Amino acid sequence: MTSISDAGQVRPTGDRRSLPVPDGLDGMRLDQAVSRLFGLSRTVAATLVEAGDALVDGAPRPKSDRVAAGSWLEVLLPAPPVAPTVIPETVPGLRVVHSDDDIVVVDKPVGVAAHPSPGWSGPTVIGGLAALGHTIATSGAAERQGIVHRLDVGTTGVMVVAKSEQAYTLLKRAFKAREVEKRYHAVVQGHLDPLRGTVDAPIDRHPTHDYRWAVVAGGKPSITHYDTLEAFPAASLLDVRLETGRTHQIRVHLSTLRHPCVGDLTYGADPTLSARLKLNRQWLHARELAFVHPRTAEQVRFVSDYPDDLELALRILRD
Structure with missing residues (x-):
């Protein structure tokens, strides 16, 4: 589904949902109600309301307006994000501490994410390992294959990535336990x-x-x-x-x-x-x-x- 923005550009959208405001949300701010009902962050919900993509009884309202139980709420949900892909890229400072058929242990530098994610366009451990020729386990979401734990972008240090499916399963289990x-x-x-x-x-x-x-x-x-x-x-x-x-x-x-x-x-x-x-x-x-x-x-x-x-x-x- 697509819609036309005020600037005349075509933008992808998700589904349009319509439902009455439940009793439990009576008196809640509109942006909070949209966030609670559809599992969106407050920021995304507020953006939808401000863009006119959330209507109360057929009319746009300010995000701070209070909703009443039984009012009809129509929301045009955003399109689901496109999953990021792993791009092999040399990562300066990324050092391989140990590698065998099952695991690769790296010393992660600052400014590097563990894996690609929406909103992150910088270097990643997975991309750096791909550039070095390491084959990673295919378990997990496409952009997080082989990842069994993570470090923040601004945190440095030692991190392990699974190369075999057996290693992925056992290490995920060990971290969880x-x-x-x-x-x-x-x-x-x-x-x-x-x-x-x-x-x-x-x-x-x-x-x-x-x-x-x-x-x-x-x-x-x-x-x-x-x-x-x-x-x-x-x-x-x-x-x-x-x-x-x-x-x-x-x-x-x-x-x-x-x-x-x-x-x-x-x-x-x-x-x-x-x-x-x-x-x-x-x-x-x-x-x-x-x-x-x-x-x-x-x-x-x-x-x-x-x-x-x-x-x-x-x-x-x-x-």
Whole structure:
């Protein structure tokens, strides 16, 4: 299905849906109601309303208008996104730590995503491995084949990708069963009290910011263990062990403790300290990864050294 925009251009659209507003949404803002009814983000729902693609009783309304139970709601849903494809591309700084018939372990540089995704046009681990001639397992969605865990674009460190179908199945199972040891090092603002502890707080999408995550009642169980390795006047170096693997988990939990990762402006870091340490991303590094090899059944462990920008920040803190 297509429609004509105000500029006269043809744009693809999805399905048109019509239904009465249920009693449970009576009095809710229009953009919130559209978001709840159709499983859209608040941003996408607000965009639809502002574009005139959500009508109440046949007429467009401001997104802040309150809907009444029984009113007739007509929504033109956006077209489903086109799945991104993997493009082989040389990724500067991407280093292969280990490779065999079943797995490839990489040291991921900053500014690289694990796999292609809507809205991301930068380099990816999967694209970099394809450029290096590595054949990845075909399990999983086309753009995420072989991916058994991920690191944020702004997080560096060690990461494993499955090359065989057996490895994909067993590693996915091991990550889900919390049988993989994942250790990170993080430099955070201030000094934690106690110096060693555990954060057990559920995480889900932030209620108002689509690009952020937050501790939310009813979110997915999330457990982070931390231990202070070194203290500086304005910051602390932590060893962090993840028991679960939620998106942005370390960043969210440490920010919740009011000790965000230095440089993590998204989660409340002090920009002045970030500038002094010459950081333009969070000081967070996937230091160690240990798991049972999917074919040999032996325990394997891989360690990643700090990249130059994080090492420089540490030197400044120690001076």
